[in-house]
Structures are given as C-alpha cells and as structure tokens.
Amino acid sequence: MNRLGTATLALMAATGGASAASAVNLDKEPRTIVVTEGGTRSEITIGAGESIQFCPSGCFVTMPNGDRAALTEADVLEISDGGGRVR
C-alpha cells in the first residue's frame, strides 16, 4: 500500500498542471456553444446540468443566444437562459 501510495504521489506531480477552461450548463435542456480555438471552429453540446472542460489555451465562444465571449484557461462559463456569464 505504501509503495503504491508513494508511486502515485510521484505520478501526481506530472499531472499537476493540466488546467483548462470549463463550462457548466445551468439550464434544464442541452445547450450548444460554438468554440473557436486556435483557428478552428467547432460546436460543443453540453447536457443539462453537465459541466465540461475544454479550451486549454484560450478561445472564443459564441453562446446559444448569439452573445460572444473570449475565455482564458482559468475561466468558468455559466450558461443560463441561453446566455452565458464568465466567472
């Protein structure tokens, strides 16, 4: 058990820095956002109540209601009533 513990803690160090922006869908139905990251545009659908991680290096986001926002790595996007708020 100790061996496993120490080995795992060592592994943890390697994965410490994996951070990305996240979005949480506070609505009752799935919402689709358009994400432009590094020059490529893609659509991401978030289920009701789900939260996802995306965009490790900043991106532009278009909400379902047409609003736009720019996200950096540590931002959290809250989607409610079709619009979004960035925290």
Next chain:
Amino acid sequence: MPDSRRQARAGTGFRLPQRPAGPINRGSKSFAGCAVDVIAAPSPISRLAALVFLLLALLAGWPGAQAQVLPTAAPFAAQRANLAAYTGKTDDLERQMRANAESDGRLAEIRNQLDALSREILASSVALRPRISEINTRLDQIGPPPGEGQPAEPEALARERAALQQEKAEINALIGEAEALSIRIGALTEQVAQMRRDLFASQLWRRYDISSALNAGVVADFAREAQAVYNRFSSWLSFAVRYKLSSVALAGFFALLAATVLMVGGRRAFGRLLEADPDVADPSYLTRLSVAFWSTLLPSLALAVLFAATYFFLGYFNVLRPDIAQILGSLFNVIATVYFINRLARAAFSPRLPGWRLVPVDTPGAWKLYYLVSATSIVTGADFVLTRVNSVMGSPLSLTIAKTLVATVIVGILIVLIGSVKPLRDADGRARHWPAMLRYPLVALGLATIAAAVLGYIGLARFISQQIVVTGAILATMYLGHLSAQALARLGAFRQSTLGRGLEGRFKVDAGMEDQIGLALAIVIHIVVLAIGLPLILLQWGFQWGDITTWALGIAREIRVGSISFSLVGIVTGIVVFLIGYFLTRWFQSWLDGSVLTRGRVDVGVRNSIRTVVGYSGVAVAALVGVSAAGISLSSLALIAGGLSLGIGFGLQNIVQNFVSGLILLAERPFKVGDWIVAGGTSGIVKKISVRATQIETFQRQMVILPNSELINASVGNWTHRNRLARTEVRVTAAYGADARAVQALLLELARAHPTVLKNPEPFAALVDISNVGLEFELRVFLADVYDSGTVQNDLRFAMLEAFAREGIAISYAARQIYQAGPEADGKAPPAAPARETPRS
C-alpha cells in the same frame, strides 16, 4: 567491472545535453544548412538558455509559458483601434511570409509572431468582458420589455434598454471580428508550417554536384578564404589593441574573475566530489554518478562563464565588430560544448579507473569509445564553426560543399567505428559487439551518411549526421538517468547514500521506509528523464514547443479508442481520491474508537462492530467517489454487472451468504469477541469476527475458522452471552448398601465447602438413578465464572474420593472378565464366558 548480466545499451556513449536544437530560437539553423543564402549556425548557449527555460516551465506546470497579461479595461473604442492594428499586423506578416518563402529562420520567426498576435487578440477581447457583464447586469435589472396589454414603461427605461442592447451588439460584432481574425491567423500559421515543411524537403533532397568541390580550385579557394579570415582577425586585433586595450584588459579581467570565483567556490563546496579517487576500489553507483556529475559540471560551467563573460564584456565595451562577434561567439560555444562532452565522456567511460565507470563496458572498449566520442564532437563542432565562418565571409558554394562533405564523411566514418566497437564481454571473456538492435542501425546510419555525402545529397547527409549525433547524445543521457534510477531502486542502495543516511539520522526513518523512498525516487527520476528527454528529442526533430504541449495535454486528458474514451489524468485523480478516502476512513475509525467510544464506556464487542461497519462503508464510499472522479461512468459498469450478474451470483452465492451473515452477526451480536461458544461441534473462544468468517480458538490452541453462514443458519451455544454464570454437574455412583441420605448430605457438604461454588443458587445433590450398577448421584453446583467449571469439577471429584474413602462408602462400577487367546489354544475356540455379570462390592 561490467556486470555481465546487464546489457550495455549506452548508445553512442556521449551526450550533448545543451542541444535542444530546433526552430524555437531566432536565427536558427536550417536542416540542410549549406545553401548559398546566409543561415546562421545553431548557437548552443541560446539553446542552453532554452533548456533552462524548458526546465522551469516544466517545474512550474504546463501552462506556465502563457503569460496572460490582461490590458486594463479599456473602453470599446480603444479595443476597436487595437483590432485594427492587429489586422494591419496580420496583413504585414502575411506579406512577410510570402516574401521570405525561402528562409526557414524567418518563417519560424513569423510563426512565433503570429502566435503572439493571436494571444494578444484574445487578451483584447477578454478586456471587453467587464463592460459586457455590466451591460448584462443592467439589462437584467431593467427587465424585459412589458408585454401586450400591460402598462407601458417610462420612455427613459426603454431608451436605455435600446442603447444597452445596441452597445452589446456592437461589442459582439467586434468580438466576432476578432474571432475571424484569429481564424485567419490560424490558417496563416498552418500555411507557414506547410511552407517550412516544403522548404525542408526541397533542401534535404537537393543534389549538389560534388565534383565542383573536389577539384584543385577548392584548395586555392580555401587558401584564399583562410587568408581573408586571418586578415579580418588581425585587423580587428590591431584595432582593439591600439584603441581599446584597456577595455579588452578589463573584459579579460572580469571574465577571469568570474570563472575563478566559480572554480574556487565550487572546489570548496564540493571538493571531495570533484575528482575520482583512485584508491577506492568499488564505489557505489550513486557515488560514481555524483562524482561524474560534479566533475563534469563545474569545470564546464567555469569555462562557459569565462567565455560568456568575455563575450559580454567585449560587447559591452564595444570592442567587437559584428562579423568578428558572430565568429567568436560560435567559436566560444563550440569550445565550451566540446570541452563539456570531453569531460562527460571521461567521467562516463573512465578509461583509467574501471571502478568509476558509469556504463558497463570493458577497458579497451572504454578507451576507444572515449576517443571516438571526443573526435566526433570535435568534428561536429568544427563543422558548426566553419559554417558560421562561411556565412559571415560569404564563401563560395564550392567551399561550403567541400566543408560539409568532409565533415559528414568523417562523422559517418566515426559513427560506423563507434558501432563496430566491441565493448562488452560475454561469459567466456571474449569481446562482444553492442547488442544487435543498437549496432546495426548505428552502422547503417553511418554508412547512409557517407553514401549520401558521396552521392551529392549534401543536405541529407548533414541532416542525418546531425540528428544521429544530437539524438544519440540525448538518448545516452537518458540512459544514464535510467541507470542511476535503477541503482537507486536497488534494495538497500538508498540507505547507503548520503541523503539516505542523513534522513535516517535526522528523521529516524526506518529501513523499510527508506527502501520505499528509494523506489519512489527511482520512479520520479524515470518520469523526469522521460519528461525532459522526449520533448528535447521532439524539438530537435523540428516539432514546435506549442505543438508538443498541446499534444501531451491532449494525451493526458483524453485517450479515445473507438467510442470509449478514458483519461489518464482522470484515472490518476480517481486513484488519488480513493487513497485519500481510504486513509480518511482509517483515521476516522481510529479516532472514533479511541476518542468517542472509549468515553462512552461502550463494551469491546460493540466497538468492534461499529469500527468494522464504519470501515467498510468508508471504503465503499471512497471507491464510488474515486470511480466517478476517474470519469468512468457508472452506467457502463452497471451494464457489465447486469450481464455477469447471473454467473457471478451463482458462483458467489456462498461468499455473499457469508458476507451478509457477517453483517447480521455484527448487528445482532449473538456473540462477541471473547465469548466462549460452541458451534458445529467446535468449542472455543471467539477471536475475530470478520466479513466472511469468524475465528475461534479452541482450548487446544487451534484456530478454527467458521464461515458466518454456519453461525447464522445453525444453532450456536454461547456460554458467556449475558453473563458467566454456569451450572456444572459431577456424577458418582455409590454401591448398594450405602446410606443414600448420608451420601446426599455428604455431597452437599463437599459442595458448600468449596470456595468457588455459589451459595445462591444453592448446590443440589440428586439421586438420579437406581440402576443395576448402583446408586447414581449427581451433584449440581452453580459457578460465577464458567471458566472455573473444569477446576471445580476436578476439585469436587477428588474431594468425593477422599470423603467416600473416609466414610467407608463404596463406589460401584460394572466389571468385565477379559479372556485372551494364548499360544496353547492351537486353533480351538476360546472357552465360553460365564453367562452373567457379577457386581462386586
């Protein structure tokens, strides 16, 4: 002393650590490098800086390189102006891209500028965010416009709403433009990458006419060139001496000072570690490693500091001319690097002192490898310097080709030689080659280099030789790191090292723990070696640092196989969460047991039950949380479980039965730890109640493990369920002729006389049978502690014997006559036994 069990896999055997050579630097090389246009040679010192930066970035976490400096919340107009500026810059960069299609270095710069521009665009859009949230908040406050048939709202409010919505639309439009620009930059970046790839391919496969390099004219060119270089240097030197002597002297003085301080200070701090001690016969691997490390690092660092300081101060005092500066700079770089490699090879191969060798090769092999490695580094270094000289002096093409030809052919020959060395010894003591997997590729690549050079594919030859040298160096370093991690992980190795001994002394860490720490350190070293070595190799092969991080993060975050995706990060997170939960449960268990339950004066059995239940539920919760943290959706698990449930159910029937019985035992507690129970014919004391079985220790000290289901399904007798009160009986048969009442009174007297027998309930002597043997009496006594029954019975029986003998009461027994068949019987049947049994008194 090569360990014959270990295969020597030391690659080319030397390393060039400071060569993350790649297009991340300004003025970086092209892979062909010998085209007519001026392409600067790589500069190892800037690569060293890049390496240091790399390490810092790694230590600080992956996204460390992204410095997001948000501009202060500038108003809308300012951001629009910014965006116009960015658009202009993008147009400009596009123009530059088309203009510089032939220059790999410029293209790399353009790509970096595009990246920076993209980040700036993002940042300027982020700067608009405060205003957007203000607008949104205000719009929420104002509320939606009133519907049909509702009282109209004040006009000011309606106007404000319209204005806010208008502004929001404008901001959205601006961000939309920024997004479009960012997409355009992405396309440009891709185009730049494609152009570089095409350029590289065309330069690599370009065939030169080497006959132009092999005629007598080349010698004349070379002589002319050498004269020109000499002239330049001498003119510069005379200029420097005549007008700037004091500056030169000052520069030299400062440089020497810095280097001396470093050397002396290092010697004081690490004195013992700087030289391999010839008297020590068999130093441990870690000792060898540390001596190798310091004896390589310190002198090389001192030399590097000397050169860097000289260059810096000469530049500071404006002594250098641009062309001289470039040549001198590359010369210093190369000398420092070659010196470093030489010292490292000396430490790793240690030809003079076999005991201090780092790689498992024998002595003749060590000498050969040392010389070959040094020669390769010198030739490659000379090639770099001469390339720089060629580009500065604007040498004719024939000279460039000749130089590259000679250099690559020599390097190819050296590589073939390195591959053909026989450095290992097999069991009979004969010299053996490298393992085939190492030897054949090495020799093949060396031959390929020579062939490519001779056939005129100079670019290809240069590329191959460079890649072999640098990648081989990095791999050799990684191998050394692997060897040292292995040495550390060996049992007992960490304990003997200085650090281990220090830990043992200061923190009183015991031997087992030290071994664990050694193993953990070995794993960490392996991870660090991989984390540094692989990106270096990839950078060397031309990948961009940004690509590498994105790719690595992508791998760590999600691996997709078909429609199933799992994430390494998630799994590690899940394991960590589970471990945390597990240790938390253990701690909670012991805290509950030690603090709460002790104070409550709860008895041991209950405490044990509560503790076990808390443990199981804690571990189950930790497992569930860990699984969901790992991102494994439990629904898929349920599917599998449903499919297998039938088979598992049948197979695990008994186990589950035992488990549930165990839970019932814990809840209902028909017996607890320490009770004396009789179950399934086994009688003993309960030692442990666990999930599947209960352990009972018999009085013969045998541990009987009973499945819990037996204890639930069958009857269990518990002598100590509520209390230890027990009744015990002793039987005795008095012969006919004795006075029955007297016997009864005697028995009662004996019972009362015994100290352990309880007075309440009273002992009772009963005449239980009048049989053909005699008068059977049974003395029943109650005891406070059931464990005394054996002793009391024993005492009472002795007392009865003595009392009966004293009173003259006879004890009757049934007698038997035994006949035996003797040797005189000779086959006849034994005489018949008498027909009746006579009771004897």
